[in-house]
Amino acid sequence: MRWPSRAAEGVRAYRLIAGMWIRSTMTYRASFALTVCGNLVLTGLDFVAILLMFSQVDALGGWTLPEVALLYGLSVTAFGIAHLAFGSMASLGGRVRDGSFDTLLVRPAPVLAQVAADRFALRRLGRGVQGAGVLGWALVAADVDWTVAKVLLVPLTLVCGAVIFGSLFVAGGAFQFLAQDAAEVQNAFTYGGTTLLQYPPTVFGRDLVRGVTFVLPLAFVNWVPAAHLLGRPYPLGLPDGAAFAAPLVALVCAVPAGAVWRIGLRSYRSTGS
Amino acid sequence: MADAFIELDRIEKVFEVRRKTGFLKRERRRVRAVDSLSFRVERGEMVGYIGPNGAGKSTTVKMLTGILTPSAGRLRVAGIDPSRERTRLAHRMGVVFGQRTTLWWDLPLIDSYKLMHRMYRIPDARYRENLDRLVELLGLGELLDVPVRQLSLGQRMRGDIAAALLHDPEVLYLDEPTIGLDVISKTRVREFLRQLNTERATTVLLTTHDLQDIEQLCSRVMVIDHGRLVYDGALAGLHEVGESERTLVVDLERELPPIDAPAPARVVRVEGPRQWLAFPASESAAGLVARIAARYPLVDLSVREPDIEAVIAKMLRGTGDVPEPPPDRDASPVTEPS
Amino acid sequence: MGSWRVYPAVAAGAFRRYATYRAATAAGVFTNTVFGLILVYTYLALWEARPGLGGYDQAQAVTYVWLGQALLAMLAVQGGGFETELMERIRTGEIAVDLYRPVDLQLWWLANDVGRAVFQLLGRGVVPFLFGALFFPAALPGEAAVWGAFLVSLLLAVLVSFAIRYLFALSVFWLLDGQGVAQAVMVTGVFCSGMTLPLNAFPGGLGEVVRALPWAAQLQVPADVLMGETAVPAAYLFQAAWAVALLAAGRLVQSAATRRVVVQGG
Numbered sequence: 094m095r096w097p098s099r100a101a102e103g104v105r106a107y108r109l110i111a112g113m114w115i116r117s118t119m120t121y122r123a124s125f126a127l128t129v130c131g132n133l134v135l136t137g138l139d140f141v142a143i144l145l146m147f148s149q150v151d152a153l154g155g156w157t158l159p160e161v162a163l164l165y166g167l168s169v170t171a172f173g174i175a176h177l178a179f180g181s182m183a184s185l186g187g188r189v190r191d192g193s194f195d196t197l198l199v200r201p202a203p204v205l206a207q208v209a210a211d212r213f214a215l216r217r218l219g220r221g222v223q224g225a226g227v228l229g230w231a232l233v234a235a236d237v238d239w240t241v242a243k244v245l246l247v248p249l250t251l252v253c254g255a256v257i258f259g260s261l262f263v264a265g266g267a268f269q270f271l272a273q274d275a276a277e278v279q280n281a282f283t284y285g286g287t288t289l290l291q292y293p294p295t296v297f298g299r300d301l302v303r304g305v306t307f308v309l310p311l312a313f314v315n316w317v318p319a320a321h322l323l324g325r326p327y328p329l330g331l332p333d334g335a336a337f338a339a340p341l342v343a344l345v346c347a348v349p350a351g352a353v354w355r356i357g358l359r360s361y362r363s364t365g366s
Numbered sequence: 367m368a369d370a371f372i373e374l375d376r377i378e379k380v381f382e383v384r385r386k387t388g389f390l391k392r393e394r395r396r397v398r399a400v401d402s403l404s405f406r407v408e409r410g411e412m413v414g415y416i417g418p419n420g421a422g423k424s425t426t427v428k429m430l431t432g433i434l435t436p437s438a439g440r441l442r443v444a445g446i447d448p449s450r451e452r453t454r455l456a457h458r459m460g461v462v463f464g465q466r467t468t469l470w471w472d473l474p475l476i477d478s479y480k481l482m483h484r485m486y487r488i489p490d491a492r493y494r495e496n497l498d499r500l501v502e503l504l505g506l507g508e509l510l511d512v513p514v515r516q517l518s519l520g521q522r523m524r525g526d527i528a529a530a531l532l533h534d535p536e537v538l539y540l541d542e543p544t545i546g547l548d549v550i551s552k553t554r555v556r557e558f559l560r561q562l563n564t565e566r567a568t569t570v571l572l573t574t575h576d577l578q579d580i581e582q583l584c585s586r587v588m589v590i591d592h593g594r595l596v597y598d599g600a601l602a603g604l605h606e607v608g609e610s611e612r613t614l615v616v617d618l619e620r621e622l623p624p625i626d627a628p629a630p631a632r633v634v635r636v637e638g639p640r641q642w643l644a645f646p647a648s649e650s651a652a653g654l655v656a657r658i659a660a661r662y663p664l665v666d667l668s669v670r671e672p673d674i675e676a677v678i679a680k681m682l683r684g685t686g687d688v689p690e691p692p693p694d695r696d697a698s699p700v701t702e703p704s
Numbered sequence: 705m706g707s708w709r710v711y712p713a714v715a716a717g718a719f720r721r722y723a724t725y726r727a728a729t730a731a732g733v734f735t736n737t738v739f740g741l742i743l744v745y746t747y748l749a750l751w752e753a754r755p756g757l758g759g760y761d762q763a764q765a766v767t768y769v770w771l772g773q774a775l776l777a778m779l780a781v782q783g784g785g786f787e788t789e790l791m792e793r794i795r796t797g798e799i800a801v802d803l804y805r806p807v808d809l810q811l812w813w814l815a816n817d818v819g820r821a822v823f824q825l826l827g828r829g830v831v832p833f834l835f836g837a838l839f840f841p842a843a844l845p846g847e848a849a850v851w852g853a854f855l856v857s858l859l860l861a862v863l864v865s866f867a868i869r870y871l872f873a874l875s876v877f878w879l880l881d882g883q884g885v886a887q888a889v890m891v892t893g894v895f896c897s898g899m900t901l902p903l904n905a906f907p908g909g910l911g912e913v914v915r916a917l918p919w920a921a922q923l924q925v926p927a928d929v930l931m932g933e934t935a936v937p938a939a940y941l942f943q944a945a946w947a948v949a950l951l952a953a954g955r956l957v958q959s960a961a962t963r964r965v966v967v968q969g970g
Contacts, residue, residue, distance in 0.1 A: 149905060150754045274727035281739070292746045296748075
């Protein structure tokens with residue numbers, strides 16, 4: 094099958110399966126409401142920690158509270174979207190271990206879509222909603238010299254950020270074909286990544302920033318575009334339009350992630366483990 | 367020769383197993399799960415596929431369904447190479463994993479069928495027709511609106527079988543379809559499968575531990591052991607080769623010395639007032655029962671069918687373990703079906 | 705009451721069970737180290753902007769981060785210890801079987817959790833801590849006596865951590881659903897233990913409250929004992945008082961729950 098039609102097949106299967114999980118969840122309405130609230134509170138604690146820090150200082154690494162909130166909002170909203178869509182990749186190892194992964198391979202739908210939609214949890218909306226709330230406040234409170242390009246940069250950044258995080262989830266899922274018990278390694282990159290990006294790049298060592306910009310380009314989720322929005326110099330002195338290169342960076346993440354997934358799946362089908 | 371519906375030609379599957387041999391040392395070992403396996407199944411056949419645990423049964427089925435890629439050999443199902451065209455084949459096959467339901471646990475049964483309808487892109491009219499027929503034949507009418515978690519094991523199995531057949535597959539793979547079911551459910555499932563096979567000519571491959579499944583459904587049995595086909599033919603032949611025995615369980619009024627039974631029947635176990643007698647599966651139990659009843663104080667009796675593992679074990683012992691494959695074997699079965 | 709020898713056996717069993725998950729342990733060490741790195745840099749920035757915050761200098765703040773990452777799994781700050789299993793047994797009703805066993809329910813689970821905690825300390829705690837001590841400024845004591853005092857404080861922390869989660873888990877007898885409870889364990893654990901920010905650095909009234917709550921006995925108090933920021937007897941008293949109070953409360957709730965099970969007939 095050619096690529097576009099396969100992608101369409103995947104989206105279709107994803108919607109079908111996710112829909113079933115949503116209806117399953119809705120059979121326990123009270124529990125669902127409770128876990129959504131719990132999710133809001135739990136993910137919001139990260140921002141509370143930032144607020145607590147700013148109750149003691151006026152700036153962190155030279156960035157003020159609204160500026161850090163902008164970083165936080167962009168990072169958490171993008172992560173929230175990716176986590177909602179691909180968060181289930183983390184349970185792939187369990188499915189491989191208990192053998193139920195095989196049931197996905199006998200269905201006429203792309204396996205990646207089936208795994209990503211597996212146990213689709215609407216409660217994960219809590220994180221994105223909370224992040225979007227902080228982002229909304231930050232966009233108003235931060236000192237931004239708004240232009241049309243800057244306005245457009247915000248949604249563009251969110252979408253590309255979600256793709257970058259989504260690629261991490263997919264690559265992490267593929268890794269579990271090799272090491273079924275090592276799902277937590279993925280957390281270091283996904284949760285670790287979104288936590289890292291909540292703080293200004295000026296806080297971190299130069300090598301770390303370089304790695305996060307050029308090797309694993311998480312910096313395009315928020316550091317680079319936020320620096321552009323706020324008119325701050327990016328610590329590594331990137332060229333002017335760098336913030337608008339996010340789609341390119343997202344592509345550079347998504348393509349290898351897809352390749353790694355195919356390699357992982359092929360290795361599973363030839364080894365059965 | 368006309369193309370068979372399922373065709374395996376010298377199929378091999380080699381796994382690399384890493385075993386712990388010390389605190390940090392790992393030993394790599396190659397395990398041949400399926401070893402030069404060749405057989406053909408014609409369209410509309412119903413075949414029992416049996417063997418001890420770890421013999422290579424489920425590996426074979428996984429290759430047939432496109433889950434696993436063979437290490438070597440040629441494999442075709444309906445003319446399709448399963449590992450290359452997994453999704454195309456998926457539209458033409460149905461799979462039921464006995465102990466693993468594919469139904470949606472918290473939703474009414476009908477919701478799972480609606481998903482199949484859309485996922486397999488079954489035309490509306492055909493979906494409705496198939497659903498009506500399956501609901502009637504499998505007695506699912508009152509269960510459609512019941513959440514799957516509330517169904518009994520037997521009801522769920524019937525539900526799973528219906529789910530696997532909504533898209534009119536040409537071949538159905540069943541893995542232990544009667545495991546854990548009560549007698550009535552077993553009968554119902556078997557009755558349905560027979561009808562499916564005769565009326566719609568669906569090819570069925572059945573793996574099971576229940577010899578009665580095979581006895582009542584399959585004209586042909588394939589036995590696999592150590593990844594090789596060791597028997598392919600009628601069930602009766604298997605009994606002969608394996609000299610299979612049934613067991614008569616006798617409850618006496620009190621503890622007594624072992625019953626003096628006419629050969630070849632013999633007591634194999636005594637536990638208080640209960641005794642176990644083995645006798646050839648090909649003989650009727652009636653004579654033996656009459657003889658014991660006349661001479662011993664009987665409380666209760668029951669006959670146990672031969673266990674599939676026992677039959678296979680005996681057969682393997684009888685034929686001197688795994689037979690060496692003939693030097694230049696073609697794709698034909700080891701034993702021609704009778 | 706069963707023989708006392710059963711409890712060490714239970715603890716050893718739990719230790720071995722966790723020891724079999726090598727890949728998961730390695731993955732956990734890696735993740736703890738990465739999170740430690742991120743936190744260390746933010747703390748360095750925070751303490752640079754506000755030297756002496758919470759009474760710590762930069763080296764102490766960094767040591768606090770690595771201690772937190774080292775103890776995170778051991779103290780099951782985010783949950784995921786014995787309580788997951790206990791809640792599941794309560795939810796499915798299998799707990800009724802446990803109640804008829806000739807062992808003490810609370811002690812049995814405590815032994816189980818101690819076995820797990822010891823493994824997590826060795827398996828998941830030591831490496832990130834050493835990594836931090838090697839590559840970042842550290843405020844570690846030279847005297848063995850302080851390390852000894854720290855270990856005792858850790859033991860008390862394990863007791864308090866167990867007692868908190870035991871109470872949470874028993875609540876499932878009344879709430880019937882463990883998911884919300886697991887979330888509550890996580891929220892309170894992460895926030896009130898000082899995993900995100902040392903409790904010493906919490907501002908004003910909020911700081912006073914969190915420093916008095918039992919969660920303070922988990923990370924903050926052992927950290928202060930190790931870095932000589934508190935009088936050891938007072939620290940022990942604080943931890944022991946909470947341990948005794950919460951374990952006793954656990955007993956009370958347990959007997960109420962037992963009556964409930966017996967009345968319902970299991």
